[in-house]
Amino acid sequence: MTGYLVAILTFVSLAVLIGFALNVQWGQAGMINFGLAGFYGVGAYTAAILSKQGVDGFTATVAAIALTAAISAVVSLATIRLREDYLAITTLAFSESVRLVLMNETWLTGGTNGIRDIPRPLVGLIGGQYYEAFFLALCLALVAIVYAVLDRIIRSPFGRAMRAVREDDVVAATLGKNVLALRVKAFAIGGAVIGLAGALHAYYFSYIDPGEFAGFITVYAFMTVIVGGKGSNRGLLVGACTVMVLLEGTRFLKDFVPFLSAQQAASLRLALIGAGLILILIYRPDGLAREYRLSVQNPSRPDANS
Amino acid sequence: MTVSAAALEVRDVYAGYGASDIIASVTLQAAQGRITTIAGPNGAGKSTLMKTLVGLLRPRLGQILIGGRDITPLSPPQRALAGLGYVPQERNVFKNLTIGENLRIGFEFIRRKSPEKEFNAARDRVLDLFPDLTARLGELAGTLSGGQRQMLAMGCALIPGPTTLLLDEPSAGLSPRYVTTMLDAVAAVNRAGVTVIMIEQNLIEAMRVSHDVVLLVAGGIRGKWGADVFLSDPEVRSLFLGGAKAKSENSGQERRSDDASAA
Amino acid sequence: MMQALLNGLVSGLLIALPAIALSLTYGILNFANFSIGAMITTGAYLAYIANTSFGAPIVLAAPIAAIVLALIAIAIQRGVYRQIRNADHVTLLVASMGVAFVLENVLRFFYGADVRTLDVPVARPLIWHGLRLNHEQLQIAVASLSAMAAIAFLLKRTRLGRAMRAISDDPDLAEVRGIERARTVDWTWAISGVLTALAGVMIALDGIVDPLIGMNYLVSVFAAAVIGGLGNPFGAVVGALIIGLVEETSALAVSTTYRQGISFVVLVLVLLMRPQGLFGAVRIRR
Numbered sequence: 097m098t099g100y101l102v103a104i105l106t107f108v109s110l111a112v113l114i115g116f117a118l119n120v121q122w123g124q125a126g127m128i129n130f131g132l133a134g135f136y137g138v139g140a141y142t143a144a145i146l147s148k149q150g151v152d153g154f155t156a157t158v159a160a161i162a163l164t165a166a167i168s169a170v171v172s173l174a175t176i177r178l179r180e181d182y183l184a185i186t187t188l189a190f191s192e193s194v195r196l197v198l199m200n201e202t203w204l205t206g207g208t209n210g211i212r213d214i215p216r217p218l219v220g221l222i223g224g225q226y227y228e229a230f231f232l233a234l235c236l237a238l239v240a241i242v243y244a245v246l247d248r249i250i251r252s253p254f255g256r257a258m259r260a261v262r263e264d265d266v267v268a269a270t271l272g273k274n275v276l277a278l279r280v281k282a283f284a285i286g287g288a289v290i291g292l293a294g295a296l297h298a299y300y301f302s303y304i305d306p307g308e309f310a311g312f313i314t315v316y317a318f319m320t321v322i323v324g325g326k327g328s329n330r331g332l333l334v335g336a337c338t339v340m341v342l343l344e345g346t347r348f349l350k351d352f353v354p355f356l357s358a359q360q361a362a363s364l365r366l367a368l369i370g371a372g373l374i375l376i377l378i379y380r381p382d383g384l385a386r387e388y389r390l391s392v393q394n395p396s397r398p399d400a401n402s
Numbered sequence: 403m404t405v406s407a408a409a410l411e412v413r414d415v416y417a418g419y420g421a422s423d424i425i426a427s428v429t430l431q432a433a434q435g436r437i438t439t440i441a442g443p444n445g446a447g448k449s450t451l452m453k454t455l456v457g458l459l460r461p462r463l464g465q466i467l468i469g470g471r472d473i474t475p476l477s478p479p480q481r482a483l484a485g486l487g488y489v490p491q492e493r494n495v496f497k498n499l500t501i502g503e504n505l506r507i508g509f510e511f512i513r514r515k516s517p518e519k520e521f522n523a524a525r526d527r528v529l530d531l532f533p534d535l536t537a538r539l540g541e542l543a544g545t546l547s548g549g550q551r552q553m554l555a556m557g558c559a560l561i562p563g564p565t566t567l568l569l570d571e572p573s574a575g576l577s578p579r580y581v582t583t584m585l586d587a588v589a590a591v592n593r594a595g596v597t598v599i600m601i602e603q604n605l606i607e608a609m610r611v612s613h614d615v616v617l618l619v620a621g622g623i624r625g626k627w628g629a630d631v632f633l634s635d636p637e638v639r640s641l642f643l644g645g646a647k648a649k650s651e652n653s654g655q656e657r658r659s660d661d662a663s664a665a
Numbered sequence: 666m667m668q669a670l671l672n673g674l675v676s677g678l679l680i681a682l683p684a685i686a687l688s689l690t691y692g693i694l695n696f697a698n699f700s701i702g703a704m705i706t707t708g709a710y711l712a713y714i715a716n717t718s719f720g721a722p723i724v725l726a727a728p729i730a731a732i733v734l735a736l737i738a739i740a741i742q743r744g745v746y747r748q749i750r751n752a753d754h755v756t757l758l759v760a761s762m763g764v765a766f767v768l769e770n771v772l773r774f775f776y777g778a779d780v781r782t783l784d785v786p787v788a789r790p791l792i793w794h795g796l797r798l799n800h801e802q803l804q805i806a807v808a809s810l811s812a813m814a815a816i817a818f819l820l821k822r823t824r825l826g827r828a829m830r831a832i833s834d835d836p837d838l839a840e841v842r843g844i845e846r847a848r849t850v851d852w853t854w855a856i857s858g859v860l861t862a863l864a865g866v867m868i869a870l871d872g873i874v875d876p877l878i879g880m881n882y883l884v885s886v887f888a889a890a891v892i893g894g895l896g897n898p899f900g901a902v903v904g905a906l907i908i909g910l911v912e913e914t915s916a917l918a919v920s921t922t923y924r925q926g927i928s929f930v931v932l933v934l935v936l937l938m939r940p941q942g943l944f945g946a947v948r949i950r951r
Contacts, residue, residue, distance in 0.1 A: 122755075128759075174933045186932065188699070189884040189925070189929040189932055192884050193929045315763070360774050374767070378745070482841060488841045490838065498830065512842070
């Protein structure tokens, strides 16, 4: 039971990290990322491949973070002047392309067989018995650190500029903000956090294959952020826990409905997650916890001029 | 309450965006068969009032009636079907559709059952009014100049045969020659029996064709005049020529109750 | 090489149908419908059900799939998108991804991940000057061209088509001119359902039915629509032909498994060089 709880909390930590990333990109900067799964895969595979080559865990993680951030920046550059739909399309297409590479470049990624026996950092020092607990502690510490760092960024002038761009990039540009650089940076910061989460994923499971980096990761991440309230890092904790409870809770579905096969139970779970996402968008679009805002209801009078 | 002979009546309407009202307690009547001009300084809420009349903006409170029928709950298409025509000031034509298609769209969704023959007749009447458009029916409306777009927009509003026509600054951005053509067209339409309510900044030209004037200041009605006496009224003169804006806005608040009876 | 061009042309005709559907819904609802891949898959399964469970021949199964998917699309519009219409278009994007997730997993729930095939007679390919055109390709070409002709007629010559173009151009003005938006939007989804279902059926004819077939075309469809200028259905056709040709001819140099990767590269190049699409300038904005 303790083992189960530790595992669940580790999953929640990973979900929170991905949520943080989406919160920077979408919640703060208003940049939509439908290719989260692909970026997550880049982080995981970078860490895994380097670790298999004998690079130590810390360096490999830093490399995963750096590479994911750099790729995020490049991808965001392609659509930087366009409406969000285009970024959504491009990131999704990127994610699909990553999946193709993971499946087909067998020499590098092991193809559909994935990568096995990824060395876990510090496993010799900690010992296998306590490793799960140690890893959870590590994840929680990283969540706390990322939270603190992001909180600083959000409160900094850069964070304010980012929100200004989100609300209206024309106005932000006239205020002298370099919108292009701002958006690329915001996307890269998010990418860095996804890279970190991906690396942790690879170490935790010590086995990865392309199937783990499919669209459902992206859907979970959006669910997490939307439940938590877009833009709110504190709300994310609520969001991640809710999603996890939903996922794990529905896992027991097949125990109650015995005529379902495992495959059917899994499909039903995912369908319910999708339906949950839609219902939240309809009934609670601001999530369960809101972003703190000084809200003058509608300060602009778009039409009072004639 | 007496039975009104007004083509269009607004009863105590409040409307705006978000939480704040831009127009408040607006009450006015536009008489059947006449041209009523809504005058007022920039920011008075004239376009907001117009959008509320057309149905693009829902009033927070109050009623709007056409020919005694309450149309407040109706959507813009339903109001169009009830005989309300509208020419917006900007974005008044479908730019990626041809001029011919614009005219057809103006007709076919309001006169759903009418045969092709009636459309052709209605289109010919519009083209008689704006002959400039005749040769360009196959061109995209987006290629027209501002003045020509204004004419096409007017034609589109007229083509289904509305009983009441709302015009948001028909002469805005037009060259002097077009201003005269446009306002003459408004007068001609009115002579054919259509009640017209228009917003106009070019008051001198507008007074040439208008019958009645309603003054809107800071979101409230300040009074109603005959077009012949409007510009000679000392209060109006001070508002438009004297520039004592702050004072007039304050007094607008106090005078609101009087306005309701004046209207 | 000639064979690759021919295959590319046919593949482009196939991509064109969902690309048109995407452009129509984008133009009228102002958001990119990310469930289009799942709609294609659903269309294929509907035809599969009609074909194998009810024994309908494919000429009957295809229209049945089209009609049922049209009804499903209308139901989704009313049950989901209309319910959140006051939200910004990004919320609608996310909602459409949720819709895709639901559709795909409902199909998986009932039919699993097994690969299935339609029950159609196998015919010999046509050979002409060394060029091979198999029966399925011929069907794709004929069906796609007829569907496109029908769409062109609809948009240019019918009241519904003009209503759709008017809303796409200026939704407020369209309302003022008496156009009922909700009804036109429903019809647009119905047309979108028909087009994607046809694409699904043709993909299934040419190969297999599995839960991922739509997803495998998603990037190509989006790339085609973006090349044509999002919201421009006629541009989408040209975009689709370009994507089809590029994908097939690149197969001479790159592994065919990277078909979608090629589309991604083309998409990025277009966005960098001509973000409004190749025909973006035709549409007049102000």
